[in-house]
Amino acid sequence: MKKPASSYGETEKSDILKDYMILDTEEEEEFNNITRLAAEICQAPVSLISLSDSRRQWFKSSFGLAIREIPEEHSFCSHALEHPEETLLVQDARMDKRFSDNPLVTGNPYVVFYAGVPLVTSHGFALGTLCVVDHQPRTLTETQINSIQILAKQVVQLMELRKANLNLKKLKKNLESRNSELEQFAYVVSHDIKSPLSSIVLTGEMLRENFGDSIDEGNDQLLNVLDRASSKIKNLADGILSYYHGERALNDQAESFKLGHCIQEIVEVMRIHQQAEIHFPREEIVIHSNKTAFEQILINLLQNAIKYGDKEKTIIHVRFREEEGFYYFEVQDNGRGIAEADQQKIFEPFTTLGIPDRFGALGTGIGLSTVKKLIEKLGGEIRVLSDGKTGSRFEFSLKKYR
Numbered sequence: 001m002k003k004p005a006s007s008y009g010e011t012e013k014s015d016i017l018k019d020y021m022i023l024d025t026e027e028e029e030e031f032n033n034i035t036r037l038a039a040e041i042c043q044a045p046v047s048l049i050s051l052s053d054s055r056r057q058w059f060k061s062s063f064g065l066a067i068r069e070i071p072e073e074h075s076f077c078s079h080a081l082e083h084p085e086e087t088l089l090v091q092d093a094r095m096d097k098r099f100s101d102n103p104l105v106t107g108n109p110y111v112v113f114y115a116g117v118p119l120v121t122s123h124g125f126a127l128g129t130l131c132v133v134d135h136q137p138r139t140l141t142e143t144q145i146n147s148i149q150i151l152a153k154q155v156v157q158l159m160e161l162r163k164a165n166l167n168l169k170k171l172k173k174n175l176e177s178r179n180s181e182l183e184q185f186a187y188v189v190s191h192d193i194k195s196p197l198s199s200i201v202l203t204g205e206m207l208r209e210n211f212g213d214s215i216d217e218g219n220d221q222l223l224n225v226l227d228r229a230s231s232k233i234k235n236l237a238d239g240i241l242s243y244y245h246g247e248r249a250l251n252d253q254a255e256s257f258k259l260g261h262c263i264q265e266i267v268e269v270m271r272i273h274q275q276a277e278i279h280f281p282r283e284e285i286v287i288h289s290n291k292t293a294f295e296q297i298l299i300n301l302l303q304n305a306i307k308y309g310d311k312e313k314t315i316i317h318v319r320f321r322e323e324e325g326f327y328y329f330e331v332q333d334n335g336r337g338i339a340e341a342d343q344q345k346i347f348e349p350f351t352t353l354g355i356p357d358r359f360g361a362l363g364t365g366i367g368l369s370t371v372k373k374l375i376e377k378l379g380g381e382i383r384v385l386s387d388g389k390t391g392s393r394f395e396f397s398l399k400k401y402r
Contacts, residue, residue: 080116305333
């Protein structure tokens with residue numbers, strides 16, 4: 001029995017196969033369908049998808065054969081890999097010097113006819129074969145050969161897709177792990193910032209309370225600067241936590257809830273009636289979505305409307321409609337508006353317009369980026385419409401979950 005020559009190093013071949021993460025895995029229907037089809041097209045009792053490493057021939061799919069691997073030295077497929085661009089046809093292995101004394105020919109499963117098409121990757125590596133086997137001498141028609149060559153390409157594409165999918169899953173797991181670490185880091189940093197910050201704010205308040213009359217104008221200005229800086233840092237710390245809590249909200253399952261009741265709860269918690277006039281749907285509208293994420297979206301948009309209101313009376317309208325597949329919402333205010341040039345910037349993380357809100361504080365650039373992230377994760381989109389003078393209208397959609 002002649003041992004085949006290797007077209008490239010055994011270590012290299014093993015490393016390439018290892019990258020595909022396919023050796024010694026369970027059977028998969030997609031691969032089994034191909035061997036079943038190959039056997040039917042060629043009218044053969046056995047069809048195999050075999051992969052060759054340094055010591056064995058392993059079968060990802062074996063139609064008509066109960067075993068999952070054979071020693072490399074007994075492999076027909078190794079001979080096929082000597083010429084990756086060709087289909088190896090062995091009409092009668094008993095009469096072929098390469099195979100006549102092969103245990104697979106002289107004993108069970110009594111291989112006589114063999115046809116193997118190399119599985120060649122996009123980088124030109126032949127990793128195995130799609131083959132058909134029979135127990136009697138025969139050949140294949142040109143149509144049958146063309147058909148199994150096409151099926152072999154399908155096997156390679158399946159392997160590539162499978163590899164890409166596994167890599168994406170690994171990447172997703174790594175990103176989730178990193179996000180978890182970042183969230184924990186953000187929590188620790190925010191906590192470490194807010195604790196001494198509270199002491200600074202308290203010290204400033206005590207100085208004003210105890211020495212208010214004796215504080216000169218210069219020191220009073222310094223205290224005002226300290227107050228504004230403390231407020232900005234606190235808002236940033238709160239914003240960082242809010243940004244990462246938004247990701248956590250997406251872990252909640254979709255549920256059915258009454259829209260008007262949900263908005264009413266938000267209005268009461270935020271005490272909006274003390275700060276603005278708000279109008280929203282009060283009829284019995286039931287939607288099915290991620291309630292936690294929806295609440296966070298609406299809270300951020302309502303806070304934005306209140307903070308950047310420049311009229312004596314802030315007026316907010318929340319509107320709703322639904323169409324097949326999506327819910328549509330609007331949050332409109334009568335505030336200062338947003339210039340067209342800034343309407344994309346406001347959704348970028350940590351990007352601010354440098355305009356103080358009605359309380360004199362600068363934004364952190366986190367609230368609206370959190371809103372956009374949540375909406376997109378829920379299958380929707382958001383945009384803002386404004387002439388830059390007479391208020392803003394935020395329009396967003398959420399995909400219906402049944």
